[in-house]
Amino acid sequence: MELSNYDSFPQEIPLIIEDDIFLYPFMIAPLFLGEDINIKAVETAIDTNKLVIVSVSKPGQEGKRDADSFYNVGVVGNIMRKVSLPDGKIKVLFQGLAKGKIEKFDSENPAFAFVDTIKPEPYDEQQIVSLIDVLREQVKKLSRINSKFPADLIKTIDENNDPVRIADLISSVLRVKKDEAYELFCELNVENRLIKIIEVIKKEIESFKIQNEITQKVNSKIEKTHKDYFLKEQIKAIQKELGTDNKKDQEIKIYKRKLKRLKPFMPKDGYKETRKQIEKLSRMHQDSPDASLLQTYIEQVLEIPFGKLSEAKISVANVEEQLNKDHYSLCKPKERISEYFAVKELLEERGIDDAKAKGTVLCFVGPPGVGKTSLANSISQALQRPLVRIALGGMEDVNELRGHRRTYVGAMPGRLVKGLVDAKSMNPVMVLDEIDKLGVSHKGDPSAVMLEILDPEQNNEFRDLYLNFSIDLSQVIFVATANDARRIPPALKDRMEFIEISSYTPNEKYHIARDYLIPQELQRHGLKKSEVTMSKLTIETIIAKYTREAGVRNLRRVFSKLFRKAAKKLLTEKETKKVSINTKNLVKYLEQPIFEIDPADKKNSVGVTNGLAWTAVGGDVLKIEAIKLNGKGVLSLTGNMGDVMKESARISHSVVKVLIDKGRIKVPQNIIPKSPKEKEEKTKLDSSEVYKRYDIHLHIPEGATPKDGPSAGITMAVTIASILCEKEVRCDVAMTGELTLSGKVLPIGGLKEKLIAAYKAKMVKVLIPKKNFQRDLEDIPYEVKKALEIKAVDTIEDVLKETLV
Known part of the structure; x- marks a missing residue:
């Protein structure tokens, strides 16, 4: 079939747009067409006996049919055969005859295009022959490297001398991108076209060389791996035969x-x-x-020590003996611990398996350094059970307790399981340290897991995610410690029995230092008792002037510092056989004293009152100050107060104003500011004018320290009353109590710490709420009660009678 058998060009013929393949004039190729416009073009060509032009869509324009979506040079040819397919598509056999250029395309009639045939430009035969020789050589190189290169193509181009046909044949088998293939297809300058094809073939040769090198390297590695595997298997087989691979x-x-x-x-x-x-x-x-x-x-x-249990039976006598041996004072906590284990011993003796008693949790609550963890150590020694300590402070990841699932990288069991492994026993004493400092984050809420661990109804089937099965924790004796029980979630609180450990008095600290801390620190520093002497007065001075704490941890550090210096002195000064530490040379060893609590003032003052405060490290004396300024009755508050304390200050201000109005607090006329006219007329003013004509500024020193709570209510009321009526407040009286609007004094917490602080500050009298006086005095150390006059107050008027001079 030739072009001469059809109408002459240029002419309008049907247009077929292919997405992938470039066809050449020498080709007879099948086309699978599914678009309606392409099918219409085929049917028109067959019905009217017309040629068609096949073009290719541009990259990213597949499926579109506008002037810019396809290349304007294609192949003109005829449809030899058409077959309809079941899915609505058609298969046609297309024969290419010549290259054609689309001169005009109307988007309103997209099935047709106005086309003219194109012919290559004239060329220099001698130059072309040389290029064809180079091209044939490059093609042969490519065929040797590329196993998929058509073998009969080399023979075809060797037997053919038409450069255009040779270029078409080679272009049809090259692996190039669509744009590059179109450049080779539409180039009319034969010389340029051959040069471009040679360059493409050279690139392909280099590409295949690199691919072959990579393939060889990979194959060699695979072969080595296989070789190693087979060698290992052979070695194993040989060892098995010899009986050594076991x-x-x-x-x-x-x-x-x-x-x-x-x-x-x-x-x-x-x-x-x-x-x-x-x-x-x-x-x-x-x-x-x-x-x-x-x-x-x-x-x-x-x-995991399944079945391994400490066989020693619980003995209350042993527990009491060990507690008394290791701890001075702490009578009430010791008694509570003894009662707890008395129940366990009784249940054990009578063979009663009380599941609820097995998992009950003791929680020691108190300031740092008072002996919470030390009590747990004593319990462990008395019961002859291993001790496991789990630090919970700042823990935010729930998987720290429950374990990580084995699907995660670096998965491990939870701390509880690891604790059992370390203890080599299923019934150790497990200390849950700082349970009040558990954190919450996106990784979960560890306190929720603690509910399961500490609940005797659930902890016999505690499921660790790493193990993927349940283990029994019901025989573990859990002991928790906390600085502030208020920070523990209520549901978790319900699982625990709280034992409060309060501050130590100076006398208790002295006995602890003499009987426990000093002998222990001497031993740790390699010193003999005869090599260091320290009088009772020296120890008391250290306690009073060099420590600021409720417990004795910092006191231990002070002794450690002293004994380090003593050890150095014994080594460097050979003539020294004994180091004597006394009040005269104490400054040499410990530098200047650090006063914990300022002693009571020796002079009564107006607008300065001694309050008592509770802190996480024990009690403290809180001096509350006030001044009055000419103004309109505004109350200003400073000193880093919390919201509750600010509310308490406003209540105190209101209560004092009510007392002035009722005449319960007498205000002298001479302290009420008067205008010149009132002075001249000698006008007698109502007592209420004193708080209407004065602004009050109430301040709590140490502004950098946050303060909150209602227990300074009566202290602030006394301060405001003192400054308004200009009466002095007794300097040797301290007080604590919450105040209501009706003038009632409500009970407070932390009484023991507050009274110890008053004792250290050498106060003479302390005012406390009546209910605290009735129920809490038995917990107060004898030496404190002996040194202080503790008086119960029920109303603010009782307080004012005892404080204002």
Whole structure:
């Protein structure tokens, strides 16, 4: 079939747009067409006996049909055959005859295009012959590297001398992008076209060389891996024959033997899970990446001391003896601990298995350094059970307690399971340190897990995510510690029995230092008792002037500092055989004193009152000051007060104003500011004018320290009353109590710490709420009660009678 058999060009003929393939004039190729416009173009060409032009869509324009979506040079040819396919598409056999250029395309009639044929430009035959020789050589190189290159193509181009046909043949088999293929297709300058084809072939040759090098390297690595694998298998087979390859088998046997021994004590799901993982490991190749993870899991499980229990029976006598041996004072906490274990001993003796008693949790609450963890150590020694300490302070990740799932990288059991492993016992004493400092984050709420751990109804089936089975924690004796019980969630509080450990008095600190701290620190520093002397007065001076705490931790550090210097002196000064530390040379060892609480003032003052405060490190004396300024009755508050304390100050201000109005507080006429006219007329003013004509500024010193709470209510009321009526406040009286609008004094907390602070400050009298006087005085150390005149107050008027001079 030739062009001469059809109408001459240029002419309008049907247009077919292909998405992928470039066709050439020499080709007879099948086309699969699905678009309606392409099918219409084919049907028109067959019906009218017309030629068609096949063009190619531009990159990213597939499926579109406008003037810019396809290339304007294509192949003109005829449809030899058409076959309809079941899915609505058609298959046509197309024969290319010549290259054609689309001169005009009407988007309103997209099935047709106005086309003219194109012919290559004239060329220099001698130059072309040389280029064809180079081209043939490059094609042969490419065919040697590329196994998929058509073998008969080389023969075809060797037998053909038409440069255009040769270029078309080679272009049709090159792997190039669509834009590059179009440049080779539409180039009419034969010389330029051949040069471009040569450049493309050279690039392909280089590309295939690199690919072959990479493939060879990869194959060599694979071959090496296979070779190593087969060699290892052969070695294993040889070792097996010789009876020497039994390491893995021996490990599996050991695991199975351990598991069999633990079976009576393990939970059923735990035994089943562990056996399953051992079987899985036995079938797994030892070089598999999962094998080491699986082996780690099995070893972790088999390390858990299932069935191992401390056999020593609970003895209250032993507990009391150990507590008295290790701790001075703390009578009430010791008694509570003894009662707790008395119940356990009784249940054990009578063979009563009380599940609820097994998991009850003691929680020691108190300031740092008062001996909370030390009490847990004593319990552990008295019961002859191992001690496990779990620090909960700042913990935010719930998986720290519950364990990580084995699907995560670096997964491990929770701290509780690791604690049991470390203790090598299923019934240790487990200290949950700083339970009030558990955090909450996007990783969960650890306090929610603690509910399950500490609940005797649930902790016998505590599920660790790493183990993937439940373990029994009901026989563990849990002991928690906290600085502030108010920060513990209410649901968690309900699981615990609180034992409060308050501040130590100076006398208690002296006995603790003499009987415990000094002997322990001497031993730690390698010193003999005869080598360091320290009088009672020196120890009392250190306690009074060099420590600021409710407990004795900082006191221990002070002794440690002294004994380090003493050890150095004994070593460097050979003539020194004994180091004497006394009040005269104490400054040399410890530098200047640090006063914990300022002693009571020796002079009464107007507008200065001694309040008592509770802090996380013990009690403190809080001086509250006020001044009055000419104004309109405004109350200003400073000193870093919290919202509750600010409310308490406003209540105090209102109560004092009511008392002035009722005449309960007498205000002299001479202190009420008068205008010149009132002075001249000698006008007698109402007492209420004193708080209407004065602004009051109330301040609590140490503004950098946050303060909050209602217990300074009566103290602020006395301060305001003192400044308004210009009466002095007794300097040797301290007070604490919450004040209501009706003038009632309500009870407060932390009484022991507050009274100890007043005792240290050498106060003479302390005013406390009546209810505290009735119920809390028995907890106050005898030496404090002996040194202080403790008076109960029920109303603000009682307070004012005792304080204003």
